[in-house]
Amino acid sequence: MDKWAELRTAYQVAKLGTVSAAAELLGIHRATVNRHIDVLEAELGARIFLRHARGYALTELGEDVLRVAQKTDELIGDLAGRIRGGRTEIEGEIKLTILAPFAGLLMQAIAEFRxxxxxCVVTIDASEDLARLEYGEAHIALRAGQKPEHPDYVVSSFGRVGFNLYAHESYIQRNGLPKDSSELSRHKFVVPPPQDSRLPFxxxxxxxxxPDMVALTSRDIWVGAEAVSAGIGIGFIGDHEAQRRGGLTAMLPPDEDWSVPGWLVTHVDLHRTEKVQAMLNCIKSTRQSQAAG
Known part of the structure; x- marks a missing residue:
């Protein structure tokens, strides 16, 4: 297939939603945009867009085409920047997918990157769903648990992330500080629901x-952390998050079973691009500072 111009045009239509917007961005006539789409669909032998009153919607094939076009556009843009040389700023969007409990570990790195x-705009998807990097759903993924084994992924260690039972000083003032785990039975807890079985704790x-010891339950990690910080009960919070919030005391000694290994994951096609390398460097340098501190 040698329809790179047509592919780029279709990508902009998909991204912007209308022919007019794509034509203006690309500096070509609307008729040229329509012709590029017709040529590309003829080459593929199927529709990539569904036309409607408000613009263009992607078909299932169009979704796949968009992912290929997006990756191609990024690689060409990165190559053009390297050829020009001397470029001091990175433009566009960089997408990260992370687990919500890890978000606080990345904010300093993102601030430095910005x-x-x-x-360059940073987009974060805080979800347990595993983004398919091979389809361009994210540039960088921060995953926990077993090391990803996908043959096209570049994986590096993020280090272990620890959790512990914490109580806020307002809760301790009302209910006292348990001496050890045997005294925890008279306390109230903030816990995730039983469905969250993958959590290390x-x-x-x-x-x-x-059940009679539960004061509040929520699947949202931030809701749980807010509840513990409000003194509603004792609950598991990431050590990094507890330190950031302040006013929290660990109830038990650190436990290796309550920590998980983290992994930085990129796709081999985009791993060496300037944008991805810049973000990875910021993440790794701030992570080293966090570990040293």
Whole structure:
């Protein structure tokens, strides 16, 4: 297939939603945009767009074409920047997918990245769904648990992320500080629902926290952290998040079973692009500072 111009045009239509917007961005006539789409669909032998009153919607094939076009556009843009040389700022969008409990570990790195590259927008998807990097759903993924084994992924260690049971000083003032785990039975807890079985501290909760000990439950990690910080009960929070919030005291000694290994994951096709390398460098340098601190 040698329809690179047509592919680029279709990508802009998909991204912007209308022929007019794509034509203006590309500096070509609307008729040329329509012709490029017709040529590309003829080449593929199927529709990539569904036309409607408000613009263009992608078909299932169009979604696949968009992912290929997006990756191609980024690689060509990165190559053009390297050829020009001397470019001091990175432009466009960089997408990260992370687990919500890890978000606080990346904000300093993202702030540093944005300071160096103010024209680049950072998009974060905080979800348990695993983004398919091979389809361009994210540039960088921060994953936890077993090391990803996909043959096209470049994987580096982020280090272990620890959790512990924390209580806010307002809760401790009202209910006292337990001396050890044997005294926890008279306390109230903030816990995720039983469905969240992948959490490293879930076995401890199942063993030690009975239904009558639960003050609040939520699947949202931020809701849980806010509840603990408000003194509603004792709950598991990432050590990094507890330190950031302040006013929280760990209830038990650190436990290796409550920590998980983290992994920075990129796709081999985009790993060496300037944008991805710049963000990875910021993440790794700030992570080293966090570990040293």
């Amino acid at each position: 300071t160096r590259n103010p024209l 879930r076995p401890w909760i199942d063993e030690h926290v009975t």
